[in-house]
Amino acid sequence: MRLRNKPWAQDMIDDHPGIVVPDPENWKGKWKELFGNENPIHIEVGTGKGQFITEMSKLHPDINFIGIERQKSIVVSSIDKIKESGQENVRMMNVNAMELNQFFAENEVHRVYLNFSDPWPKARHEKRRLTYETFLQSYEAVLIPNGEVHLKTDNQGLFEYSLHSFSKYGMILNNVSLDLHNSDIEGNVMTEYEEKFSAKGNRIYRCEAVYRSK
Numbered sequence: 632m633r634l635r636n637k638p639w640a641q642d643m644i645d646d647h648p649g650i651v652v653p654d655p656e657n658w659k660g661k662w663k664e665l666f667g668n669e670n671p672i673h674i675e676v677g678t679g680k681g682q683f684i685t686e687m688s689k690l691h692p693d694i695n696f697i698g699i700e701r702q703k704s705i706v707v708s709s710i711d712k713i714k715e716s717g718q719e720n721v722r723m724m725n726v727n728a729m730e731l732n733q734f735f736a737e738n739e740v741h742r743v744y745l746n747f748s749d750p751w752p753k754a755r756h757e758k759r760r761l762t763y764e765t766f767l768q769s770y771e772a773v774l775i776p777n778g779e780v781h782l783k784t785d786n787q788g789l790f791e792y793s794l795h796s797f798s799k800y801g802m803i804l805n806n807v808s809l810d811l812h813n814s815d816i817e818g819n820v821m822t823e824y825e826e827k828f829s830a831k832g833n834r835i836y837r838c839e840a841v842y843r844s845k
């Protein structure tokens with residue numbers, strides 16, 4: 632994602648504490664209190680500009696969504712979308728997903744979405760890929776037993792790597808599609824990257840990976 636310097640980003644984040652949670656570590660184990668209900672929590676890691684999470688929150692009012700985006704200049708793009716939607720079941724966190732277990736307790740998250748994650752194609756950057764083993768461990772640490780990671784990307788290299796990484800970790804793969812937009816998988820909500828790359832004719836790869844019981 633191309634970054635524009637937005638010196639006002641922190642001020643905008645600070646002005647919207649009801650959307651970008653200011654002290655997410657204080658809600659560890661207590662997210663149900665923040666949302667005021669017992670609904671399952673789904674997180675999106677690397678939310679980008681927030682189209683997916685906002686649309687998902689409208690389609691699924693019985694799920695609480697939390698978007699995790701480490702770049703301030705990108706988080707701000709999600710604020711207006713969430714504000715306009717008027718949805719109460721969606722929040723953002725401006726943090727690095729590497730530290731996920733500082734923000735969520737065991738069994739607190741029901742599903743993780745990874746959409747068009749940065750591919751980091753160089754072998755020496757493998758550890759930065761959001762499907763690298765250490766990330767799979769952090770997701771597992773906060774997910775319910777048999778929790779799921781749903782991934783989609785147009786990057787064949789990242790997709791193949793991720794299938795391998797999920798399998799090596801002992802996860803079960805479901806609903807794998809090598810061409811999501813021409814598949815019978817229903818209810819797809821497009822992300823900003825998905826719109827851009829599918830308009831260029833790129834194929835979208837998608838899978839669900841399920842943790843085995845702890």
Ligand code: SAM
Pocket residue numbers: 632676677678679680699700701702705726727728729746747748749822823824825
């Ligand atoms: N999911 C969006 C979409 O499909 O339009 C954005 C895709 S963009 C290529 C990847 C995003 O993930 C970037 O905004 C980046 O800042 C964010 N990101 C990458 N690694 C992250 C991490 N460890 N923690 C939080 N966000 C991360």
